[in-house]
Amino acid sequence: MRVQECIISAPGKAILHGEHAVVHGKVALAVSLNLRTYLKLKATHTGKVCINLPNIDTFLCWDAAELKEIIPFSCGQHEEVKRLDTERVKRLREFVGVANGNLDASDMATLAFLYIYLALFGSGELPSLTLSVWSELPTGAGLGSSAAYSVCLAAALLCASGAMPAPLKEGDHTARWCQEDLELINSWAFQGEMVIHGNPSGVDNAVGTWGGMLRFLAGTIIPLSRVPLLRILLTNTKVPRSTKVLVAKVKDKINKFPTILTSVLESVDAVSCTCEKVLFEMTCEPITGEHYNVLEELIDINQHLLNIMGVGHPALDTLCRVTLARGLHSKLTGAGGGGCGITLLRPETDSVVIQSTIQDLKDCDFDCWETSIGGPGVQVHSPFSVKENILEILNRY
Incomplete structure (x- = not known):
């Protein structure tokens, strides 16, 4: 993998104004929350792919070889992110054991991770890694917790796969990506949201990616560059x-x-x-x-x-x-x-x-x-910039 270890965070979201009216062609203002989801990705040499989500009591490991057999034709083409691969989703649901059933939070998080991981790495040898996530956001409260998770997943796995660089330089505490890379993160995060929700608006993952405030009107999302905190x-x-x-x-x-x-x-x-x-x-x-x-x-x-x-x-x-x-x-x-x-x-x-x-x-x-x-969107952190209690949780796994 291009990146051996990284810590990523993304914010939750709230609607400031425009709820329900936005469904009927009116303006809505979505804002980032300074409650964030944190993800730590660490390359390993165990031959295992592990995901730890203590917020929802999910701790799973697979053999990389086992995952490779699920979808032998995974393309791994980074640019093809406009359309959800429904066949891959179907196979993953069968693998997870929820082919026809309802999904709980653990199932949805697992499917989103496996989908993005296999899409980005499936054309070659699957790397072994451990991915740990901790969130300050409550799940199921309408605060964009799944989108913050999907944004963190996308950013970490895109960096690890070499699809985009890790912007953190020596001596930096936090860093953000350029506009082109943010658009790539947002595209893959939207894929994760489609796996989880089926037909999302795209607002939540856009807020998680760019932060600040977004104006949403008739399907068009415009990040507002200047907003007060x-x-x-x-x-x-x-x-x-x-x-x-x-x-x-x-x-x-x-x-x-x-x-x-x-x-x-x-x-x-x-x-x-x-x-x-x-x-x-x-x-x-x-x-x-x-x-x-x-x-x-x-x-x-x-x-x-x-x-x-x-x-x-x-x-x-x-x-x-x-x-x-x-x-x-x-x-x-x-x-x-x-x-x-x-x-x-x-x-x-x-x-x-x-x-x-x-x-x-x-x-x-x-x-x-x-x-x-109104705070920042997705960021990469040095360990020194992460809250001590969250870093302790992420390092535990």
């Missing part, structure tokens, strides 16, 4: 929901009240566009309290509009009420119906207020993190 509270209500069911619910309401809901969708679109304008202004001029006042008002407006669409939930109402009692403004992020919400933190918000709010939300049986949005 904003502090937030991220809250998981732990109320399960089905994105598919909620999307269908909004569609039914549009069909029932087309005139009313069309206006609602237009209003959500206006919120997204206004927010984008304000955030751009915050990168071009001194940030003022008025900027944050507008961002807070937009959060409140969008939350009300999402409730009109029917994707709110009593748990999300509780989140908004609890944070507003502390002078903070919140909205759901993602599909709604439970799931997660974000709360904007102003620069002057006192740490005592923040910690008290977090405790209030935990008292509601919610999970809550203080984090930020």
Whole structure:
């Protein structure tokens, strides 16, 4: 292998504005979360291919020769990443033992790894390696955990296969790839997401690749090069929901009240566009309290509009009420119906207020993190730049 060892990370994602409206041709703003997935790849000489995913209790090893027999015609052509190889996916599902069954998190992660690994190395001798992953992101919460995993997989395996260089130079703590290499990472990460989800939008893996903020409209994803870093509270209500069911619910309401809901969708679109304008202004001029006042008002407006669409939930109402009692403004992020919400933190918000709010939300049986949005996308790290507790976990395997 071209790379003997590397540590890669990629961020999760949240939707700032535009949930559900984006399905109907309106603008959505997706942002990176400073909650990241970390992957360590290490070449070995054991003849084994091992994957360790302690977050989901998955620890698997195969003989490289055994994997080679699954798909003897794996092409390993790096440039052919536009179309999913459904025959390879079928064979891998049979190999993993889920040919016709539903996939759990372990199955999906395993299939995505094997698919990319065999696609990139299948034309030659399969290298033995150990791949360990640890994530700060909860799974199944709509925060892009699978995409962050796929982005890390793609970046690590592309470097190991020699399809692109590892950009970390001696003395660097972190480094990023050039635009051309990021596009290659994103293409392969999207393959991983298709293996996992079937028909993803491509937003999650794009956020994981480029970071910052992306504008999504009618299938076109545009990374916004200049966005401010904003502090937030991220809250998981732990109320399960089905994105598919909620999307269908909004569609039914549009069909029932087309005139009313069309206006609602237009209003959500206006919120997204206004927010984008304000955030751009915050990168071009001194940030003022008025900027944050507008961002807070937009959060409140969008939350009300999402409730009109029917994707709110009593748990999300509780989140908004609890944070507003502390002078903070919140909205759901993602599909709604439970799931997660974000709360904007102003620069002057006192740490005592923040910690008290977090405790209030935990008292509601919610999970809550203080984090930020708008940070960097996929990166390669020196061991010195990785959080000590995460490095300890990655080095354990």
